Amino acid sequence: MKELAPSILAADFSRLGEEVKTIEDAGADLIHVDVMDGHYVPNISYGPTVMKSLLGKTKLPFDVHLMIEDADKYIPEFVTENTKYITVHQEACKHLHRTIQLIKSHGVSAGVSLNPSTSLNTLEEILPYLDLVLIMSVNPGFGGQSYIETSTDKISRLNKIREEKGYSFKIEVDGGIGLNNLNEIISAGADIIVAGSSVFGAEDIPERVRAFKKEME
Ligand code: DX5
Ligand code: ZN
Secondary structure, eight states: OOEEEEBGGGSOGGGHHHHHHHHHHHTOOOEEEEEEBSSSSSOBOOOHHHHHTTBTTBOSOEEEEEEOSSHHHHGGGGOOTTEEEEEEEGGGOSSHHHHHHHHHHTTOEEEEEEOTTSOGGGGTTTGGGOSEEEEESSOTTOSSOOOOTTHHHHHHHHHHHHHHHTOOOEEEEESSOOTTTHHHHHHHTOSEEEESHHHHTSSSHHHHHHHHHHHHO
16 A cells, blocks of 8 residues: 655644644644754754644654764654654764664664665665665755656666565655656655645645545555
8 A cells, every 4th residue: 555644844833733634634644754964965954843742633644754974863752653654864873874773673663764875775774674665766855846858767676686585675755846846756655645735735734635546545
């Protein structure tokens, strides 16, 4: 089953609880939580307090995307009863295998994200340990950017590696995804689609969530 993970980075924070309820009722599968520290990426978003304010308000699992340095130090703060995935950046971790083990030790599924300029080859040794690979299709740091076209081929190549080696990690794609390019991304092998501005920026948010889900069937 293909899953939709709307990114609350593009939500109206003054009414975050309602926004999340809206996407949940419309059929979203996960809540994508973009955490930015102003060091690893040139922007600051929000931290665990904002994420935890949603506990008890939604049944949707949290899909935590850490765009931060020193991830090991902060990972425990993102472990909650709703936390399904914690994903770190290959480029931001000194000891990636250790970080993956740390995430798993909390009973949470572990993911690694790659920037557009980072080769799939850099994951060769860690792939057997992963539950998720997050392909960034924009440079991390901001919502509302344009999809980098070469990402589609990267997804296809990762999907091929997964098939050849018999791995079971999910492929997630993040950045610049809309109804215009959703089909090519799904066809290339993506399992989880992150969408920020194209969901929360829509005039009719529930209708947009349903349109995404329909296209993903
Ligand atoms: C970018 C974030 C994305 C972002 C996606 O650093 O990781 O999750 O919110 O936003 P859109 O869908 O607007 O490109
Ligand atoms: Zn993200």
